[in-house]
Amino acid sequence: MKVVLTPRGVRRVLARHPWVWQSDVLELPEEPGIYPVAGRRGVLGWAMVNPRSLISVRVFHFGDADDPLAALWRNLDSALDFRRVAYRSNEQAGLRLTFAEADLLPGLVIDSYARHLVVQAHAAAWEPLLGELGERLQAALAANSILARHDSPLREKEGLERYVRPLAGATPAAALVGEGRVRYRVELGAGQKTGAFLDQRDNRLFLGEFLAARGQRGGRGLDVFSYQGLFALQMSPHLDSVELVDSSAAALAAARENAALNRAENLTFTEANAFDLLRQKERAGEQYDVVVLDPPAFAARKSDRQRALAAYKEVNLRALKLLRPGGLLATASCSHHVHEAEFYEMLAGAAADAHRLVRLRARRGQAWDHPMLLTVPETHYLKFALLEVLS
Structure with missing residues (x-):
């Protein structure tokens, strides 16, 4: 057939x-x-x-x-080889081991959290292969545990059941992951995606390094859509205070726990709608030295693109108005339906409407272990810009 x-x-x-x-x-x-x-x-x-x-x-x-299954397993070997040095060199790292179509492994995402692997397979043909997949992963990586976390609604679109079960070893409830100087807790069987957003890892590290390199000593920070607080934790050594904002009480609880793990005592936590809060802060005349915007995907479908661009412009415009001259805006979009050119056009429009002169200090994307295929634009989804307000 x-x-x-x-x-x-x-x-x-x-x-x-x-x-x-x-x-x-x-x-x-x-x-x-x-x-x-x-x-x-x-x-x-x-x-x-x-x-x-x-x-x-x-x-x-x-x-x-001649042997298509062997070709599939060669793709797995190639993906693991690409990350092998990083996997072996840091036992506490958070690392993406396979990035689905970008590694020619359709629908297969595998993340490693301190060598506890979390597998999400969204293509039906993986189901009878999961046993062998677990064996191959264990042989190649000597993982502490492997968990099939098949609880995503995406599986229902494939006609697949949702479940969570072990493939190898005993998976703990959580793992402690290292990201530069920061340590954070990942719930392996719960939370967003496989437990954390590893695609922003390199951008979080970059922001901390940028603040250190420019000699940032003091000031106010604002981390909007903060989730587990990982941007805030990278900023906290360089600022007097950082306020974390999220609409999810559970996310803020995780952020508080991560703050305690890192003894970051200059963080505050606000449960609020980001759009409403940014407008309130603008009306109150509040000013910040660093603002981070890391919102969820506003465009789940192509038809959502214009509405998403309007939402991105709104939060970026409000953030730019909150920044002092010399202040930094670290802003991102993970909507693959919003193309990179549209993202930067939106930022230019937000700067113009905010009457701010803005310089682009860095133009970045997803972490290196989330590779892109040039012929598959869907694999290029994360846009990240670091902007400096000149006046």
Whole structure:
């Protein structure tokens, strides 16, 4: 049995995009699995296929293969080799080991928290392979434990059940992770994503290093959409005070615990809607030296893009108005539907409307262990800018 694509589906695969939508497939098998993908001229590649999903075809090997499963495991080996030095050099690190399509491992995300691995597989064809996946991970990495955390709503779109179960070892409730000088607690079976947002790790470290390099000694900081407080903890040694803002009481409780772990006594915590609070602070005439904006994805769908850009502009405009001359705004977007050019155009518009002269000090993206494929724009999703208000 093979998958037969429409001409448009063939063009996508030839352009080296691994996703083919159900509407671009002429023939599909009845059951999920690993199948060859073909056009009129023969086999184009091998893919994880799910007839119940809108993304019916997820190619992991372009061209024909005598042993497609062996090709899939080679992709896993390549992904682990890419991170092996970082994994071995720091036992307490938080590290992404596989980044799904960007590592030619469709729908497979594996994060390591102090060598406790959390696996999320969102492609149906992984289900019968999970046992072997766990064995291969353990043989390659000697992990402390491996947990299949399949509780994401994304699995329902694939027609898969949601569950959490061990693949190897005994996974503790939480792990203590190191990020530069900061230590933080990750709940391995709960919380957002696999437990933390590792894609911002390098940007958090960069912000702390930037403040140190410019000799920042004192001032006020504001960390909006703070979640576990990891940006605030990188800022805290360089500022007199940092206020963390989040709408989630559970997130702020985790941030308080992380503050205690790091003996950061200059942090305060505010449970509030970020949009409302920023407007209130502007009306009150409050001023800050550093503001961080790390909001959730405002654009879950392509149709949300304009509304998302308006929301990004609103929070960035308010933040810019709160900054003193010489102040810094560290701002991000994790919406892949908002393109990088649109993000910077939005920031320029926010600066103009705030009547602030703003200089770009750094233009960054997701951490190095979240690689991007040039032919797959969906793998390039995180935008991060460090801005300096000149006047």
